Amino acid sequence: MSKNVRIAFLGGLGEIGRNCMAVEQDKKILLIDCGLMFPKAEHGDDVDVIIPDFSWLLERKDRIVGCVATHGHEDHVGALQYLLRDASFPLYGSPLTLGLARNRISEARLTDKTKFIEVKDNDRIKIGPFEVEFIPVTHSVPHAHAIALHTAQGVIVHSGDFKIDLTPVDHRRTDLARLGSLSSNEGIRLLMLDSTNAGERGHAPSESDVGVVLRALFNEHRGKRIITASFASHIHRVQQIADAAIDSGRVVVPLGRSMINNIRLARDLKVLTIPEKSLVSADSLGKYEDEEVCIISTGSQGEAMSALTNLAKGDSRYVKVGENDAVVFSSHAIPGNEHNVNKVIDALLRRGATVVHSGIADVHATGHAQAEDLKTYLNVTEPEWFVPIHGEYRHMVANAELAKIMGVAARNVLLCEDGDVIEVSDGGIDFAGHIPAEFVVPQKAQRGAKKSKQAISKRGKKR
Numbered sequence: 275m276s277k278n279v280r281i282a283f284l285g286g287l288g289e290i291g292r293n294c295m296a297v298e299q300d301k302k303i304l305l306i307d308c309g310l311m312f313p314k315a316e317h318g319d320d321v322d323v324i325i326p327d328f329s330w331l332l333e334r335k336d337r338i339v340g341c342v343a344t345h346g347h348e349d350h351v352g353a354l355q356y357l358l359r360d361a362s363f364p365l366y367g368s369p370l371t372l373g374l375a376r377n378r379i380s381e382a383r384l385t386d387k388t389k390f391i392e393v394k395d396n397d398r399i400k401i402g403p404f405e406v407e408f409i410p411v412t413h414s415v416p417h418a419h420a421i422a423l424h425t426a427q428g429v430i431v432h433s434g435d436f437k438i439d440l441t442p443v444d445h446r447r448t449d450l451a452r453l454g455s456l457s458s459n460e461g462i463r464l465l466m467l468d469s470t471n472a473g474e475r476g477h478a479p480s481e482s483d484v485g486v487v488l489r490a491l492f493n494e495h496r497g498k499r500i501i502t503a504s505f506a507s508h509i510h511r512v513q514q515i516a517d518a519a520i521d522s523g524r525v526v527v528p529l530g531r532s533m534i535n536n537i538r539l540a541r542d543l544k545v546l547t548i549p550e551k552s553l554v555s556a557d558s559l560g561k562y563e564d565e566e567v568c569i570i571s572t573g574s575q576g577e578a579m580s581a582l583t584n585l586a587k588g589d590s591r592y593v594k595v596g597e598n599d600a601v602v603f604s605s606h607a608i609p610g611n612e613h614n615v616n617k618v619i620d621a622l623l624r625r626g627a628t629v630v631h632s633g634i635a636d637v638h639a640t641g642h643a644q645a646e647d648l649k650t651y652l653n654v655t656e657p658e659w660f661v662p663i664h665g666e667y668r669h670m671v672a673n674a675e676l677a678k679i680m681g682v683a684a685r686n687v688l689l690c691e692d693g694d695v696i697e698v699s700d701g702g703i704d705f706a707g708h709i710p711a712e713f714v715v716p717q718k719a720q721r722g723a724k725k726s727k728q729a730i731s732k733r734g735k736k737r
């Protein structure tokens with residue numbers, strides 16, 4: 275009889291965000307991701323972020339052997355700065371993933387609570403009782419990984435966030451060959467698969483399609499100043515915007531703290547190529563004519579404190595938006611943010627700017643696999659057991675249906691939610707209890723203050 279493996283879901287199963295799970299074998303715990311979630315209007319104005327309930331984990335914090343970060347998005351690494359207040363363990367991931375995670379952890383002055391251990395694509399390393407393999411995947415941030423855990427109960431695959439893009443900007447494709455090899459050799463005991471876009475039919479479009487659209491827009495708005503907004507971590511989008519800008523005779527001007535920081539980090543790691551002479555800071559904007567400038571800004575989600583919202587409100591020191599501006603939202607509003615994005619669009623239009631967004635042109639491509647992509651993944655991996663992860667309930671249900679269509683036995687598809695614990699044993703996989711999994715609003719960092727937390731129920735009302 276082999277040792278059992280338990281998996282506790284701390285977040286991400288029932289919502290988009292705060293992805294976090296704990297895998298346990300031999301009384302040792304490995305975390306996969308530790309993310310935060312951005313609140314919706316119903317959670318109240320005073321809530322900035324929501325994190326997993328760490329109470330169960332902190333009771334056994336001495337057993338944590340490490341955290342594996344699949345990629346650098348905040349919904350996967352953004353809660354580390356809270357967990358590391360009360361626990362200490364090493365963090366594993368690609369250099370870019372760790373660079374993005376490190377920003378927040380060092381802001382919270384907690385870098386001494388962890389070790390940043392860089393991994394390369396297809397590395398297989400020992401962490402506690404687990405052999406952990408980092409399988410390359412394509413996503414909306416470069417150098418993301420799926421995780422294959424070689425455990426006493428066979429191979430457990432965590433897909434991470436991923437898409438199947440045959441023409442990604444950096445040519446680094448989701449390594450279906452390795453997944454297929456795991457399937458046909460060891461066999462995949464359990465697959466936990468990204469559900470975000472399981473309800474979207476067809477295939478996700480390629481990121482490089484967006485580059486073509488961007489170039490056409492730059493051509494169309496030749497005489498104007500161009501202002502783009504995208505996620506600061508979407509380095510390939512930034513690359514495509516910068517390429518279109520430079521090729522049309524413009525300099526690139528990053529705006530917003532995270533955009534400036536991430537462009538610096540990505541250039542240092544050689545994940546982003548922008549020649550020094552083409553990169554100009556906002557305080558030098560006066561030296562250039564409108565048609566020589568492309569601003570790359572944060573604020574694509576209409577965030578209140580962002581650079582783009584500042585521009586729209588007329589509060590920017592550097593840029594006055596007017597009729598000679600074309601503003602391109604190279605993004606898609608995350609559900610819950612539509613209202614804020616629309617307010618920013620209205621304000622920009624009132625100033626006379628032209629606004630292009632994903633409703634008008636294909637200026638965005640999702641970073642998540644859609645139904646046909648997920649079927650391909652299931653076809654390659656042929657898991658014995660299946661648990662949909664990363665999504666609201668309907669997304670996970672849609673993903674469960676895809677698994678059944680692709681031949682996973684219905685009784686081997688488990689629909690789990692936050693707080694569920696499952697156990698993998700020789701006999702199969704079954705539910706094995708619950709842990710606390712409320713939405714937690716972290717206390718703002720205060721020196722010397724007693725640490726406490728506030729839980730809000732998932733319906734959004736304070737308890």
Ligand SMILES: [Zn+2]
Pocket residue numbers: 291293347349350435664
């Ligand atoms: Zn995610």
Ligand SMILES: [Zn+2]
Pocket residue numbers: 345347413414435
């Ligand atoms: Zn992601």
